[in-house]
Amino acid sequence: MDFCLQQLQEALSAATQDMTADLLARRREGKWSTAEILEHLYLTYTGTIKVFEKCLEAGGPIAGKPRLKDRVAVLVVVGFGHMPEGRKAPKSAIPRGIPTDRVLAEIVQKVAAMDEIIGRCEQHYGKGTRLVDHPILGPLTGQQWRKFHLVHGKHHAKQILRLKQQG
Numbered sequence: 001m002d003f004c005l006q007q008l009q010e011a012l013s014a015a016t017q018d019m020t021a022d023l024l025a026r027r028r029e030g031k032w033s034t035a036e037i038l039e040h041l042y043l044t045y046t047g048t049i050k051v052f053e054k055c056l057e058a059g060g061p062i063a064g065k066p067r068l069k070d071r072v073a074v075l076v077v078v079g080f081g082h083m084p085e086g087r088k089a090p091k092s093a094i095p096r097g098i099p100t101d102r103v104l105a106e107i108v109q110k111v112a113a114m115d116e117i118i119g120r121c122e123q124h125y126g127k128g129t130r131l132v133d134h135p136i137l138g139p140l141t142g143q144q145w146r147k148f149h150l151v152h153g154k155h156h157a158k159q160i161l162r163l164k165q166q167g
Helices: 003-016 021-025 034-058 068-079 100-125 142-166
Strands: 130-134 138-141
Touching: 003 034, 003 100, 003 142, 021 034, 021 100, 034 100, 034 130, 034 142, 068 138, 068 142, 100 130, 100 142, 130 142, 138 142
Parallel strands: none
Antiparallel strands: 130 138
16 A cells, blocks of 8 residues: 555544544534544545546546646645645535444545555556546646545544544
């Protein structure tokens, strides 16, 4: 498995270790619970898998041309490893009530599946090729997608740890 995604799995495992059902459901006013954060991440992983499947089906990269704002966003998030606060999640990644036990059981598998499909696209179309558009960051290479998921996952792991400490 890619190093970034291995780190992602470790960060999520460490953050959720020994969490009870009560802790998973606990939330701060106006914020997601740990269960909802995990579902959000799960949805981003399944969405990434789907869009990379489309890339393979298309027979080539389906990424557009990066604009200046895309390049700046990629530099901040992927290059500097900073996830800006306060950004709304895309509609497809908003928690909708998938059972927490299912999310917990499948999330590690989704990370592995995501790594596998990204690797297949890189094999077919080249490692440095922008393969697929991210809904906010624009066109990304496979490695940029992996690093995005690491930065995004660590951002949410910190939130989970704060919720856990409040418990």
